[in-house]
Amino acid sequence: MSSFRIEEADRPHVIRLAIIWVVLSAIAVIAELLFLHIPPGDQTVQGQDQTNTMLLMTALATPVFIGVVMMVIYSAIYFRRSGPELVDGPPMTGNAPVQVVWITVSAIIVLFLAFVGITTLATNSSAQTVPGQSSSSASGSAGGAGSEMQVQVIAQQWYFTYRYADYGGVETTHLYLPVNRPVELHVTSLDIIHSFWAYQLGVKADANPGVDNVFHITPQKTGSFQVRCAELCGIWHGQMSDAEGQVVSQSDFDTWIAQQQQDYAVIQKVVPSYAPYYFPVPLTKGS
Numbered sequence: 001m002s003s004f005r006i007e008e009a010d011r012p013h014v015i016r017l018a019i020i021w022v023v024l025s026a027i028a029v030i031a032e033l034l035f036l037h038i039p040p041g042d043q044t045v046q047g048q049d050q051t052n053t054m055l056l057m058t059a060l061a062t063p064v065f066i067g068v069v070m071m072v073i074y075s076a077i078y079f080r081r082s083g084p085e086l087v088d089g090p091p092m093t094g095n096a097p098v099q100v101v102w103i104t105v106s107a108i109i110v111l112f113l114a115f116v117g118i119t120t121l122a123t124n125s126s127a128q129t130v131p132g133q134s135s136s137s138a139s140g141s142a143g144g145a146g147s148e149m150q151v152q153v154i155a156q157q158w159y160f161t162y163r164y165a166d167y168g169g170v171e172t173t174h175l176y177l178p179v180n181r182p183v184e185l186h187v188t189s190l191d192i193i194h195s196f197w198a199y200q201l202g203v204k205a206d207a208n209p210g211v212d213n214v215f216h217i218t219p220q221k222t223g224s225f226q227v228r229c230a231e232l233c234g235i236w237h238g239q240m241s242d243a244e245g246q247v248v249s250q251s252d253f254d255t256w257i258a259q260q261q262q263d264y265a266v267i268q269k270v271v272p273s274y275a276p277y278y279f280p281v282p283l284t285k286g287s
């Protein structure tokens with residue numbers, strides 16, 4: 001099995017490649033872990049999970065990427081043919097050590113990621129849908145501090161509104177969320193297909209008429225976040241990108257929601273009663 005041996009003349013190349021690969025990979029992975037900003041960030045528990053998962057996969061893929069590119073560049077420099085080609089090279093019929101290493105390393109990486117994925121799915125905080133725990137009836141019952149707050153996201157041409165089922169179904173034009181309180185978002189639409197994208201919250205949800213699309217988030221950092229529509233929905237689609245939401249303290253939220261209930265008390269009498277979803281009202285003559 002001559003293929004098991006590394007030719008004497010190739011040994012300096014192998015050692016040099018191994019050193020270059022280890023050094024470059026270490027520098028790149030450490031730099032990624034320290035400096036790379038991967039969206040959506042850490043404003044919600046779920047967003048942080050997404051960021052961590054992406055960072056893990058990036059860090060695992062980096063040494064593979066560096067190895068492949070390094071081989072191409074190194075070969076182009078050191079194994080370049082000078083002068084005209086004389087004959088075909090000898091046919092290559094496999095290399096057992098290389099194949100064993102390649103298959104083993106690939107299998108370990110894939111199985112490790114499968115393990116991470118399965119354990120992540122099994123934890124409640126990371127899963128977007130929590131079977132059996134969802135209280136999607138959203139009947140307007142007041143939720144305690146420990147329960148999930150119900151917030152309905154209603155898309156329409158060309159803005160979002162938000163209804164707080166736990167606060168009498170009051171409908172507002174801004175999304176405020178209290179920090180450290182689990183939220184159950186119910187995303188729906190009044191007219192056509194939109195997409196509710198709150199990037200820093202780690203939520204991108206289809207907003208379809210007649211559909212109640214449920215997402216679970218727990219904000220863990222106060223501050224503003226962007227809200228935009230991610231589905232081309234007509235001529236003023238771009239208008240649906242200027243909204244900004246806020247994650248605030250529980251006391252600030254209480255003050256804000258009380259103010260909203262007061263401000264929208266008049267409108268509240270004419271908006272439809274709170275429902276899991278709504279259907280477009282056909283336009284009739286004179287309406």
Ligand SMILES: [Cu+2]
Pocket residue numbers: 155156158193194195229230231232233237240
């Ligand atoms: Cu839209």
